[in-house]
Ligand SMILES: Nc1nc2c(c(=O)[nH]1)N[C@H]1C(S)=C(S)[C@@H](COP(=O)(O)O)O[C@H]1N2
């Protein structure tokens with residue numbers, strides 16, 4: 647175990663996704679903003695400070711609060727992780743990929759401070775019986791929350807083990823009822839450049855978008871999460887509603903979702919569109935399929951950097967392998 651491994655490494659070394667962007671644009675953007683290199687930032691951050699934002703903070707923008715009585719949700723014991731410890735809450739909420747806010751994982755938690763998550767509306771569109779615009783509160787009226795502990799594996803070969811609270815996506819599908827022609831669901835993240843410091847200047851084309859086949863979305867593992875560690879999701883983790891598909895690389899787990907669109911044709915997805923040779927449409931966790939620039943056989947547990955073997959489908963083969971049998 648090497649405790650220095652994660653926190654003292656240059657973020658650029660573990661953020662391969664960033665390298666495809668026009669580097670000049672990125673660097674110009676950072677220089678314009680007066681930012682220091684990430685290695686210096688890492689050391690400058692107050693490691694012992696409290697990283698959570700208080701959802702009741704009166705001074706900041708309005709934040710979504712789950713209805714009274716939502717937490718603690720019943721823990722679904724079918725989804726536990728026995729072979730490794732739960733990731734420390736502070737680590738899971740202070741080491742984030744959310745490029746609209748910052749390409750620096752340690753900075754996302756601070757750069758979300760202008761992001762308003764209440765009121766939150768969600769558009770349901772396309773090939774569906776109940777199209778329209780729902781208030782996020784409506785989800786809580788129609789769907790029951792539960793807590794599940796999942797492995798979470800980023801394509802960059804680090805991983806966490808975290809307790810999500812959310813709605814099984816299968817129940818969401820039953821509620822909105824895709825028509826018989828629908829085969830996919832595409833999802834979109836909110837796009838608010840005024841509240842998202844890196845949404846424009848880094849050269850990525852936001853909003854972020856992802857998609858699942860309906861068979862994947864209806865699999866028992868797919869979760870629409872609104873909570874983490876028994877509280878509302880912090881904004882850096884995708885408040886107020888984000889997807890979690892634990893057998894896929896983290897990039898599929900789209901954050902801060904504002905739209906679900908049901909389609910017949912296979913929709914494009916953000917990373918597959920940007921770098922098709924590096925990120926497949928499915929992005930399932932496949933330890934035997936190396937990324938073009940690194941191995942996927944092992945992963946580093948956050949925060950201590952302990953190396954463990956990556957499991958096929960991230961340890962969920964018994965539940966999802968059948969989706970991909972030819
Ligand atoms: N909108 C949006 N969703 C996103 C991302 C992003 O940059 N923007 N990053 C993805 C990646 S690469 C990962 S690993 C996870 C990280 O989730 P976490 O910060 O809650 O651990 O969010 C995913 N969802």
Ligand SMILES: [Mo]
Pocket residue numbers: 743799800801802895896897
């Ligand atoms: Mo990721």
